[in-house]
Amino acid sequence: MMRLEGLTVRGGCAQMRDWCQTTKGGLLIAGTIALAASFLSEHYGAPAMLFALLIGMAFHFLASDERAEPGITFASKTVLRIGVALLGLRLTFADVAALGWxxxxxxxxxxxxxxxxxxGIARLFRRPLAFGFLSGGAVAICGASxxxxxxxxxxxxxxxxxxVLLTVVGVTAMSTLAMxxxxxxxxxxxxxxTESGYLIGATIHDVAQVVGAGYSVSEVAGDVATVTKLQRVALLPVVLIAVALSFRRETGGAIGLPWFVVVFTLLMILRSILPLPETLIVTVNDISRFMLLTAIAALGVKTSLDQIFANGPRRMIIIGVETLTLLALALGFAWMFLG
Incomplete structure (x- = not known):
């Protein structure tokens, strides 16, 4: 029995070594692109995710390389899910209630x-239901993430x-213009x-652009914008559940709640009830951000510009109309209830 257990352990170690050998090339490529995107963002002020996408697309020729493909795929899927799960540590329930009812x-x-x-807009432009959920959810919640x-x-x-890539490009571009x-x-x-801060937090897609736009108005507007934006981020698990319910027939009627949604929610609860060290929170947020950058870099490598725009500008127009719709709805609400 001990021999068998030893063989199993040795077999598991061998499989792990094989997996590392297979995926390390693609992971290294995606991680290097993410680091480059972070560097460019810090020095030139443009969104890091946009840089990651564009640089990744420049390396599209590696997508079919058998030495890189497994790691690129792992980064675009598993690393993505881990990064999304860790977003839950960004906020607490107190953040959600801070501005009143x-x-x-x-x-x-x-x-x-x-x-x-x-x-509705996606269907009007004769795009699939899934694209409507994808682009509408990105505009409604937190952009690329x-x-x-x-x-x-x-x-x-x-x-x-x-x-996915066109949606990320679209919401990032719209978010930058909105900022x-x-x-x-x-x-x-x-x-x-206060009203400007609320509207900035309620309408701009990406967190970084919300912070930039809010504090460009004033410190008060920046604080209000950030808290408002975090309220939108808090609804991400709800939207994911709604999407899963809408496509439940794909799994024979079962509602499969993804593990990363559960982890997101648990981390938000943990942040709310325990006094976690600020160093831990900052570290986890940095890790999450880098994982998402790595994932989007990998997605960039996997897709060419020709593929993105193969069906014309229709999808980009959809994202623009959705952005203007959110702005109109938020302005209407502000005039009726906050004025």
Missing amino acids: APVIGILVLVPLTLAAGV AALAIAAVLPKRHVKEED VLYPVLFSTLGLTE
Whole structure:
């Protein structure tokens, strides 16, 4: 028996060595691209995810290389899911309740309306239901991170990698434009710092752009924008469950809640009830961010620009219309309940 156990252990170690040998090349490529994207983002101010995508696409010729393909695939799937799960440590339930009930209710209304609008707009442009969930969820929640998380839940036969990449490119581009234009728009409309901060947090897609736009207005607006944005991020597990329910027939009627959604929720609960060291929280957030960058770099390597735009600009237009829809809904809510 001991011999058999020893053989099993040795066999497991051999399999682990083989797996490391097989995946290390692709993982190293994706990780190096992620590091380069972080460096460029810090020095030039553009979104790191956009850099990761563009650099990854430049290395598309490696996607079919048998030495790189296993690691690239692992990074685009498993590393992605781990990174999304770790996002749960970013926020607490106290963050969600900090602004009072009216803004919280506003987010609870805006997110599902935007998701539903995304599905409707996609169908209007004759795009599949899955793309509506993908793009609508990315606009409604947290941009590229939400797009990657929703793509991981959608059945593989319903979502193409070029759809995911185009969604990431689209929401990142719209978020960057919004970071520049929305503070000017809200100031022109005569909104207060608090109202501007709320609208920035409720309408801009990516967290980094929300922070940049909010604090470009004032410290008060930046604080309000950040908390509001985190409320949207907190609804990510709910949206993922909704997507899983919508495609439950794919698994014979079962509702398979992805493990990374469970971990996301548990980490949010843990952050809420325990006084975790700030160093731990910062470290986990940095790890999560780097994993998502690595995953998106790998997705970039796997898809070419020709594939992304093969069906014309229709999908990019959909994301733009969804973005304007969210802005209109948020402005309407602010004028009715916050003015």
